[in-house]
Amino acid sequence: MDIKKEHAIGILDSGVGGLTVAKEVMRQLPQEAIIYLGDTKRCPYGPRTKEEVKKFTLEIVHFLSQFPLKALVIACNTATAAALHEVRLQIPIPVLGVIKPGVRAAIKATKQHRIGVIGTQGTIQSQAYEQALKRIHPEIEVYSVACPQFAPLVENGLHQSELAEKVVAEGLAPFQNISIDTLILGCTHYPLLAESIAKVMGEKVEIISSAEETAAELSTILQHQSLLAYDYTPDHHFFTTGDPHSFKKIAETWLGQTIKIEQARLEPVQKISF
């Protein structure tokens, strides 16, 4: 299949977290069409095994590959750590994860070479951030903390509650005794907690949102492959494996616009045909 400028960007996530990436793509690349799938039914991915997350991710890629896509964003850190490499082998379009863009932005931002990373248990256990940071810049010190309570807060619409402030403060407590100058939000749900996180970390710590950086990196990749949409008014489509009504409610609040949402039925897949 010919890859064309007017084809869409596929974005996948374990649930609603990847909407922070979708929102940034809409903001930074307003001419690009998005086809989003949130696997809300099986969310969260964080506590699952790598094999399971890889299997689920390939099922979503299989579903999305029925549409004409020019690039795919794995907008979930857990799925990026578990499946990015495999997905790249399976489909002939650029595939972006959310880990490397955050890594590059953190390297750009840090002055003391001391970077913190927060994420789900799966992401932190994979050491994907630590490896990616040291792969590019071996002298960087990385301090990783799993915050398994954060994503469920957001997924349940509680990110602006008092409970959220309390949970965030507790989750970030390990950083009280560690001096860092940059903190990577290593989960696409976390930009919705950014205000509480910034309050706890203080002004001197720069907070890196993978969502913002991934959208900018998508722009780079599309431009270098001459695939940026031009003079195009996009039409976005959203799918969820869970309840479309609650997904629509959260999505429209976050994105600030009405969306079309359909339920998707995923199937076990051996090989993706693209």
Place this chain on the structure above:
Amino acid sequence: MDIKKEHAIGILDSGVGGLTVAKEVMRQLPQEAIIYLGDTKRCPYGPRTKEEVKKFTLEIVHFLSQFPLKALVIACNTATAAALHEVRLQIPIPVLGVIKPGVRAAIKATKQHRIGVIGTQGTIQSQAYEQALKRIHPEIEVYSVACPQFAPLVENGLHQSELAEKVVAEGLAPFQNISIDTLILGCTHYPLLAESIAKVMGEKVEIISSAEETAAELSTILQHQSLLAYDYTPDHHFFTTGDPHSFKKIAETWLGQTIKIEQARLEPVQKISF
């Protein structure tokens, strides 16, 4: 020729301005080797015609192509505007300019969609920034101001003088009556004037350095092509068409390290053999 991870990054500029890009590449990608050429003898490029700048740029690319390169950065806005497209046609490695990285960072940063651009006369007249910004985001308002006095200040080592403060304030005067929230330093010399520029523009305007953004974008492109250097202690080489002693003095002050510098003799070129 096979392109290998251990090959160098070619960086070219009309003079010393591109050293701000070289410095950022060293900081963000400390395992990458750099081969730099500054065409100090024919600097500045800003007031020259597009045809002349294109001819000079191709001569430099011809010179640099005698070394094993895996990517090339045109670290001069004037040369990017005049010759990027032509250089991409001539050599089979990724070629990055300094315009698009700044454009993307500005789109990421702006909240009011009002972006200022300062650059040499050649860059501003080319409208390269305006076109690139509107190509990606048609609703952005762009306010461009040529500051032909800025680069010569830096090229003559006067960027920390009282004269510099005065010249910067005068050059930026047109922005007194224009409300912008983001300013692109559209010339690689300008990061050395960043402090004076920030003072004039005030805290509410985010200053975008193409040098920082270009190095981050180089990281993206190398990684997506599996060309990032790994476990490698690089050796950098610098060439100038002008006086090596004065180049060495400025370069070592800016880069904070001693460098090897040689004089390069450029020749007219019809076609680049790579």
